[in-house]
């Protein structure tokens with residue numbers, strides 16, 4: 281018998297009212313002085329300001345209106361604001377790289393405003409193309425979905441993760457499209473012919 | 482110092498597609514997840530400090546208006562550990578729940594039970610050096626929801642947990658010992674193994690209760706563990 285470790289606490293859906301705990305203003309009230317994840321990169325943080333808009337679509341093609349997304353990303357030099365990043369001391373104090381947003385209760389569109397990340401060191405000395413890490417929860421999602429968003433105007437061909445996606449046409453599900461200067465669109469498909477590549481990290 | 486996390490045991494967690502919880506049918510990915518080696522992108526994640534939290538954030542009885550909410554006065558407490566049994570320090574816990582009548586304070590909740598003017602329904606706190614946390618709240622009521630026409634949610638508190646990195650990110654729900662609605666609750670039963678559901682059920686903790694004031698329930702949380710050995714993470718050109 282292999283050695284047994286305690287098992288992780290099982291996941292449960294965030295449900296439709298996830299905003300109450302994580303973005304109470306969206307639920308319709310104020311309780312906390314500061315809501316978390318509202319400013320991934322404060323004014324003065326070096327880097328290109330970007331805006332991303334998108335939707336989360338279910339298997340019928342309908343945008344879902346009760347999703348919450350978290351983004352986690354590196355700064356313009358590819359450094360994470362985290363103690364295990366060897367270059368954490370060089371990260372600007374106004375940069376967290378952590379953002380929270382929701383799909384609008386009426387339109388289903390989400391918006392992220394932050395700075396564009398740089399190339400990130402990877403395993404086996406293979407650099408990773410600039411990307412945002414994204415985590416999605418909602419009613420009907422039993423365990424949070426991890427994915428990444430890459431940029432259409434960056435060199436993605438040698439990215440180790442994109443290279444692992446077996447079906448070539450599915451790589452495109454991880455790349456945003458440009459809609460203007462420093463503006464991007466990124467739709468996430470939970471199911472169907474354009475199903476986004478989700479990750480088991 | 483970078484070490485990989487243990488692989489997540491996906492057979493222990495609920496699968497994406499659980500047709501008795503009908504909303505999952507159109508919202509569950511059909512294709513396999515892409516398994517990736519941990520890189521800096523996965524082992525890192527946001528960190529939080531007391532500076533970002535307010536003094537009443539962990540007290541759902543009083544944190545909305547300052548007046549006391551109505552309901553069974555309840556303490557929820559426990560420890561956050563990893564699979565190696567080590568305390569997870571500085572973990573951020575965010576909780577949200579319905580009021581004592583089963584009604585959420587949310588634009589989209591149309592249940593006929595009334596809102597409590599003094600109950601917001603959310604709170605947050607950080608674990609200490611031992612991984613310990615506690616909240617004060619009122620016990621949430623059961624509420625109906627549309628999966629089958631007479632489906633009910635057993636009383637529950639939603640928990641969001643940030644450990645050390647995105648690999649440990651978890652959202653779950655805590656239940657109360659002895660709830661008679663468990664067997665019919667389609668959401669609790671998305672978890673395939675009864676032993677796994679048991680892990681979400683907080684036992685009554687009479688010794689931690691405050692006499693003449695509040696009952697206590699104990700909810701311990703386990704996040705993914707890490708290997709002992711480090712992997713190399715050389716910077717490009719370094």
Ligand SMILES: [Fe+2]
Nearest residue numbers: 295634637639
């Ligand atoms: Fe709920």
